[in-house]
Amino acid sequence: MEELRNAQEIKDFLLQIINDHKNKESILHPFDISKELEALRKLDEESYKFICKKMPSELFAEILCEMPTYIQEEIPSIISDTKIANITSKMDSDDASTLIYNISQIDEEVAENILSKLDKEDQKIIEQLNSYEDYEAGSYMQSELFYVSIDENIGKALKRLKKQKEENILDNIFHAYLIDNNRKFLGAIGLEELILYEHSQKFDEIAKDKITEYSINHKEDISEVVEMFAHYNLSALAVVDDENRLIGRITHDDIHDIIQQQDTKQLYSLAGVNDEAEQEESLYLIGKNRAFWLGINLITAILASIVIGLFDATIQSLVALAVLMPIVASMGGNAGTQTLTVTVRQMALGEISYTDAKKTIYKEVIISLVNGFLFALVIGIIAYFWFKIPLLGLVIAMSMIINLLSAGFFGAVIPIILEKFEIDPAIGSTVILTTVTDVVGFFSFLGLATLILL
Template identity: 40%
Template sequence: MAETLPVDAADSEPVDLEFRDEDGYVSREFVALVEQAVEAEDAESTCALAGDLHEADLGDLIETLHADDQAKLIRLLGDAFDFTVLTELDDSVRARILGEMPASDVAEGIGDLDSDDAVYILEDLDQADQEAILQELKQSDRLQLRRALDYPEETAGRRMQSDFVAVPPFWTIGQTIDYLRESDSLPDDFYQIYVIDPGFRLMGTVALDKLLRTGRSDPISGIMGEPVHAIQATEDQEEVAMTFERYNLISAAVVDEADRLVGVLTVDDIVDVIQAEAEEDIFALAGVGGDAEISDSVVETVRGRFVWLVVNLGTAVLASLVIGLFDATIQQMVALAVLMPIVASMGGNAGTQTMTVAVRALATRDLGSFNTMRIIMRETAVGFINGVLFAVLMGLVAGLWFSDANLGGLIAAAMVINMLAAGMAGILIPIMLDKLNIDPAVASSVFVTTVTDVVGFFAFLGLATWWFGFG
């Protein structure tokens, strides 16, 4: 994307400038010009630079700026700023910007947004700030947003758009098309028309292509299809995303407990959900808070990681206690201290590989009662075979390294035991946690690492004590 822009407020010579560099990042030159315009309080240059950017690009630009310049940039853009940009920002950046803006300005900005975008902006604010902004909205918008915010977090009700096209079944195709042409309150984008009864209960759906191919005099009820895959408003957003993925949906109706139509979900909403859920699982596997952002402060980052580091400390102490049981053995053969981290490390890596596959399969519902035993047997076999292969390799290396065939045989046996235990733990622990309704993405890594460390050290040092007659 090329921009022809003034170099600064005092320079009338234009310059062609790419917004993004060759690696896809916002170019340093572009950021420097924006920072210069913002610091100079030059609204004209700021609008010339950033006023026509796509909301995703403007969001990236805002996140590259210093915190003090972010709200200032938005103020200088004035009416050229589209509040949809706020949905592209990290949560902490968005909250900081909203905290610096008057409630009336925020209300004016979100009043023109789709309801799902407005809810996304408001939902992370505290109750007092939400209420202050809602009070500035007109009553119809306020009631609409409050209803959406009343649904639990991470549900379809929070992600849905409240604007949709609904018609009665007795309308003709002509009436419906005329309504679509003349109404000023239609959503910006829609893919289906919903047919409802007088109680607003969903009766069926009509795809736009079918509507346009049918004669004007035909009733809408004659071409409506069954309301396939209607989503409950209280359904978890991860389950909704799986429904969209499984059935290749473009949009889906959202209904309440009485099957009344309350909103619609579209695929662009679900793409955001899929990304958010994937990020949450990745962070959870690493023991990082699920809402961690690259823009978080030091204090927020420490708070998000501290708890699981404490848990890991406890498991490390447990592994150290196992090593302490064999201190006499280690003192008599120093080579054991050199080799035992290899056994534990290989087991840990093997267990993490199996665990990652298992957690993902559970999240996507690819691992269930129909194939659990087969997958357990497969991963156990994989662990055993990898154990044998690396036992041969490491046994030869250790035997030649320390000129001791017995030591090579010892580490080979320990390697087989720990790799077998790693394969079993990597699949069984996530399954058991899932059965206990504990998120396997959050807790699996700690338990799997503990098993591989304890089994690895105990097997290696225990076999050494028995084999060489130490202790």
């Protein structure tokens, strides 16, 4: 699809979409429509509001769940609570609960009001989904799923599925979930197996080895769910409560989003950025969060300066030291960042665990030691030719080895220790590491210079 960049063109295009939808002719994917609507919002706010008001609830339900948090948050300022309730009632439960949650973050009362306009059943489900913590599997599930009773006739169950699909209650179905009379989860049968059975057969005639029993407790950590999807190539996973009753499912497309969110969080954390704050539209909120980590960095930088200050007399007598000292600190910071990043990532991917810790530290120490000797040689020679002081070459070479060694050691040890204490090893580890490499770098270089050169 070619990009429309003019506000009027986008507006006309969206009006056409609305028209097509009313005639049941729409073929564009809701994601693509949401992108156009978002573009219109940037170009012409009035037209954007006009389109929002004109959009039929059924279509808006599909589009709104594709849109970013800040747009969901501001929706009550554009359309009525009653229409939002209507839209919400047409969403899948996971999307509906996210919308209500986002609105509640701005105005609790409006969210309550919208919720009160929904029917009791929907209210209960949304409240339940929003009662989970961020990291719990339950907060990612949807309650819409295709469940069947073990003594049911396959054909009859499929008729029900057909009806529920026509009513837009169910879609993205990968399994029929088998439950007993108390809604206890018995297993899942994939559609690719089920389709091979005759409609006249019953579910209890299905061969045992066609039924998978993977499920997850609703309170389990979502990272556990991501691992199960990755390891077992799942399409969807049943979520059960503490009594093993089937209460929802998580589908593979949610997992994509979770993986990307987790990876973004990891990358941002290592760079001293808060992933949630960066989603905001307000430059003030983004800037404030970045300032927090810059403030922490300032403290560690001052710490490094205090170390340098200990040796001011040494520097005074040989200014070449001031010229060379950032090299040692910089190389340590870089080598440490390499180690830290690899360790954090491999821990996140489950490639190294606490039991492998010794091996990882050993590996990193060896690598950094070898590179330490290599760059000690290089910088030693350069420093010698630059300042013509043989012992200065020796000093910088020695401190390079010391700093790269400690960079490798601490780059591996810091995230492993944080993980051991159940602290996210990506958050804050960079600052701790650079404090170490700066302090060790400056101290070893200036300390050795004081001992050897003066």
